[in-house]
Amino acid sequence: MMRPSQETQGRGSSYPSMVDKTFKNAVMELIQSQYGSLGGGNRLSDMLASDVSKLADQFFLSKDFIRTGQLVLTVVCASERPRVGKRMANTKLKPITVNLFTDKEIHDWISGMGTQELRKKRMARILKEAYDQGVVMNLGDLSLIHLCTPLTAGRYVHSVENETNTVLPYRGTIHDMGRGATHKTQIVELYLRGIATTDIKRMTTHSLEACDNYIRGYRRVALLHQRFRVEEIPFLSGMSPSLVNEYIKLGEKYNWKTG
Incomplete structure (x- = not known):
């Protein structure tokens, strides 16, 4: 449970208004200031503002229309596969919008959540939104x-x-770039723990084909490990030494279980 410190107590007076800076409240202010709440008080104004806000969401779907707290980015398409020497000028890109913050994140910050914890959750959310x-x-x-x-x-x-x-x-996992061994071993370990590949697909945002490919790679290493020296396996398997070593660690951890 988070304990409010002197710093976090100060957040309570600094950030609540951020949640209220919305298109709906701007419409509500317009109704109340220009139309005298139409004789229905705050409740009617709130209902009308909600309906106008929903209508705007339906009609303004252009990528050029962004809401308060959103950011437009140009990012690499998930379907675009990398290759050695491929330049960004030859890579398919797409503009998207992501939320810089959400109402929940503002409330978490006010409630005393630490900077690092909030930043971790925020990064994970933005990756999923993209x-x-x-x-x-x-x-x-x-x-x-x-x-x-x-x-x-x-x-x-x-x-x-x-x-x-x-x-x-992110690109390191979806496009097998960067720390490629990490997500592959995570997927294989989930499989060795008895989790179905359909569930692994959902948990790891990978295709069934990719999951099956990593599992086959692990099985190949397990088979080669029975007959060849460790230093020979990368060449024979076509995998990097780091990935082979990760698979060997998994094999030893799970007594070379393969299914």
Whole structure:
């Protein structure tokens, strides 16, 4: 349970108004100031403002229309596969909008949640918001939004993954870039723990094909480990030494269980 410190107690008077800075409340103020609440008091004004806000959501769907607290980014499409030497000029990009903060995050901050914990949750949410729009951000994208280094962003992301036993959708995992071994071993370990691949797909935001491919890779290492020296397995399997070593650690942990 979070204990309010002197600092967090001060947040209570500084941030509640952020939640109320909405299009709906702007409409409500217009009704009350220009139309005298239409004779129905605050309740009628609130109902009308809610209906106008919902109507605006239905009609203003252009990517150029952003709400308060949102940011427009241009990000790599999730369907765009990387390759050696491929430049960004030859990569398919897509503009998206993400929420810089949510009402819940404001309330968590007011309630005393620590900066690091809130930043971790915020990064995880933004990665998922981007992926839901068909793109995958990288750690550099996250670092610019949060004014930190990509290394720091990576630490936060990997911390969330370890704490929740999930794989977040960013270029390092979806496009097998960066710390590729990490998410592969996470997926294989979920499989070795008896979790169905359909559930692993949902938990890790990977396709069934990708999950099955990583599991087959682990099985290949398990088979080669019975006949060859460890230093020979990377060449024979076509995998990096770091990934082979991670799979070997998993094999030893689960007594070389393969299914």
